[in-house]
Amino acid sequence: MAEEIIEVTISPKGKVEVHLRGIAGMGCVEETRELFALLGDDVESQELTPEAFAEVSQEQQNRLWS
Template identity: 40%
Template sequence: MAQHDIEITISKTGEVRVHVKGAKGKNCMEYAKWLAQIIGTVKDQKLTSEYYEPEEKNRIDLKQELHSDD
């Protein structure tokens, strides 16, 4: 099983910082896109080394999962 972590920081002025950890490659971006839809407009985005690591074989399909929940 893979552990996926998300750290969210909501400042007093309302700015939001989201850090996705553990999910590799495209899985990482699936989380980022999903949270952007929930929260608002993306001002900045930085990919970290984990993004470039090989994806887990058991790739999540968050999009499908999200749509099936709607």
């Protein structure tokens, strides 16, 4: 299993960036929900990486072959 890493960077102006690695599928959204709540739930933007869609694609493939 890959190591799961959540990297938080806070700029001198207070901008917070969160980057996740090693979390496949939409689990990344759940993994960061509490963190975002602690930071005030003020999410300016969110970009999902190809890793986020890995699990979804597999589920779709399974439905096609079932």
